[in-house]
Amino acid sequence: MSVGAITLAPDGSRCRYYEWCMTRWQPNARGRLEQAALALYAERGFDNTTVADIAARAGLTERTFFRHFADKREVLFWGAGSSQEFLVRTVADASDAMAPIDAIAAALEAAGALLQERRELARQRQTIIVANPELRERELIKLASLSTALADTLRQRGVKDPAASLTAEAGIAVFKVAFERWINETNQQDLSGLIRESFGELKAVLAGQ
């Protein structure tokens, strides 16, 4: 799951201060390090790749690596915080007239649209994570935190429990399934559309269809 990959500027606009996003055609240090790391993790495995390897592949120094990432794992998870922030803010800002499940669905669809242009990186990242139990556990923890944060946000909107927790969990469930379809399918449907479709499917499933 690559909620991790959305980058937001502090004011909530998309990517303004993040170089990889401003210059996709001319990757900056962060983007080059990320691409080098993903390539090496795929070739040698995450455990067999060092920060020195990544820096060398990117044509940069280890010092530059550590200016951008705390360690080699953070290359895979650096965006989780800002993604969570984006989703929480989008749910908090949704119109009061919106049903909780629709506020969650709209936020996830918006996140899906941001992720769309990172499909290839997200796909590479997912392959690495699935192959490594520790990384998979970390990914699951991030999704569990996201679910908790979204449930809290719904409570602040006046949603009672267990509806708040169930709505958040349903959102994460839909996102997981839609994300996997997006990553794996050859038909290249866009992620937002798959999220919308999966919410519809979940409704049908729960109605016993």
Place this chain on the structure above:
Amino acid sequence: MSVGAITLAPDGSRCRYYEWCMTRWQPNARGRLEQAALALYAERGFDNTTVADIAARAGLTERTFFRHFADKREVLFWGAGSSQEFLVRTVADASDAMAPIDAIAAALEAAGALLQERRELARQRQTIIVANPELRERELIKLASLSTALADTLRQRGVKDPAASLTAEAGIAVFKVAFERWINETNQQDLSGLIRESFGELKAVLAGQ
């Protein structure tokens, strides 16, 4: 989450070969070790407890400990495999006339009934797991495997994707929320009832209520 705590005999009957279950009022070695471990994890933390401590508290030898558990973590997770087996078999055996979501709900309710008598142990276990990120990650991995296994079982019943994955994920979501209510609430509703109620709530939530 303590799906981990259901014990089944190889033939699927409940607990026949497991001593803790046969003699609840006179705990056997396994049960004594489990209780001692949970008490020590709560008092000193999981990381600060050794197998020697657990054996001593239970009045048994380390050798006896290792006859029952591979390591101190397994005391918390030994039942996950048999719980998964129970759920998978129950879903596989459900009447063809049952909607997939109802087959999942019935299996989880049956598991909830088995867990009911272990409420106090489940509560202690959960407190320990929540306090320790590594244990929490392990718990999440177990639930993710369970979701995958249930989705596979639904596919074998002819359920197409994404409905199979979504139904399994919805089941896990409901179980998580119901389990947390069961563990935390003072009103002591039974777990099966909470699972049934939470499925109803999820339907209402998805209908935009």
